[in-house]
Amino acid sequence: MNIPIQSFVFTGQIHSLHRAYFAKTGVLHFKNFVSNSTVTQFLQEVREVENYLIRHHITRVNGIPLKYGTDTDGRPIIQRIAFASQFSPVLSNFLKSDALGALTTLLAPYEARIGETEKDGLVVNHYVNAEDSNFSKLGWHTDSPRDLFLGSRIRPMLNVGLHLDDCPYENGGLRVLPGTHNKGLWTLLFRKRYFIDHTPDKREAGFAIDAGDLTIHDGRLWHRVQQAPFTGEKSRRRVMYIPVITGAYRPKHAASATPFYHQIAGIKLFTKRKQKKVSTPALPLVPEING
Template sequence: MRASTNKVFYLGENLSREQLDFFNQYGFIHFRNFIDKETLHRVLQEVNDVQEYLISNNIDKVNGIPLKFGQDTDGKLLIQRIAFASQYSRFLSGLLKDPRFSTIIKLLSPFKGRIGEFEKDGLVVNHYVNTVNSAYNRLGWHTDSPRDLFLGSRILPMLNVGLHLDNCPFENGGLRVLPGTHTQNLFRLLFRKKYFIDNRPDKNEVGFDIQAGDLTVHDGRLWHRVQQSAFEGEASRRRVIYIPIVTGAYQPKDANSATPFYHKLAKLKKNPNGRINWSLSEGKTAVAQKKIA
């Protein structure tokens, strides 16, 4: 559903009063043309190089965060979610030094924020594509707050910053948000919807008309989901880099970090009888075997 709250802005050296007011009221904001075509091309190449490195070295988990595997349109192995991707790319790590990110941090005011390159799930690359064996083509309703509870800390505001690498008009699915829900009480934050299980559209949700190079920012307490594309194959491809901007105590992760419980929540699925089963996404070995078969 489209809504009047879906307004596009342009990010300069400073946030305008209008931009601050918009974000504070609705909990999200959309900036057009954050990076140019040349930078976009380099980002896509770096993402591809990171994927090839992870596959070639049989890496299926980074800093305790599992990677999600599927198949591309040509049947080749595809990593559909990469955590801490900047750990394998100097260019992606350097991209986070763009001074405009410091401007975005001001959206957390009065809290002091920082780019969580080594916290949460780090710089995440999401790669949505509809194929027969795609394991990651949508994401149910959720907020990013429960991860704080599972990590033993109180819920603090954070920003989820998405750099979009493909054109994605509203009709092609993509990010959906419930405006204003970042100010809800704790009960509504935890129980308004069934985390990751509920994929149903909401009459109050807002979608986006995305152009490659755009930036979206939403408060981590905002209810949001990813709508599955109405198309299949190449037309359904959507790649997004997500960068967490966090507050509170510094909590970096490393190769010895345990897998957080909230990643298991994302694998909850309903069976035909309406009951909930634990359903683990296919690992790269299973996908490869299916490909050979």
């Protein structure tokens, strides 16, 4: 059931209308946040970052594992890149732009910032349905409990997604449960089974995404990524996720430990692939590099 989310046009700042809608639903959708030419530029930057990481056999950055997979043509790709802006001045400059900076006011009265060197930094997710793909969907979850794994209390945060491919509702993509961001700790932790549950919810809302659109969701909001019903090129969805965070400054570095939730995900992925008897490109482990 497609319950649509209202879309807005970003004019350089957050207005009272945006604040009211976000307070009610926990989500915002801005159309054409960046131009088509900027999308093309960012896709090229992401490809160059990916090629660099593959060429240098890098498997994790600042303690965060990279999710390797296989594209539709059989070549290795990275389906989740952490701290991508570390390898691209263009992407890093985008994170410092006034447009993104304006979004931090959604967390007022808390003092918020773009977490370029914190959490997982700028994350690039690459969903595609291919025979050996490792990343085509994502189960129900919220983002806030990561703070608990890192030994701190849950802090207000936003997850901001810049979409680099068209994704009509029928092609899968982001699904949210509007209003679940302010229902208390029990709902935050136990409403659904984290990452295991992929079942559509009759109360979920979806999006009609064009490349260049921006989505924002509260870190406490329940959401998932619906798998595309297609295979191959038509299933491809690339999204850059930017954390907007509050609290003490906690940058990651080369010696940063891998968070527990990433370790669990790695074990789960290894077990799944072993059962499927699927081979991945041989990528020798190397020390992670500084942010």
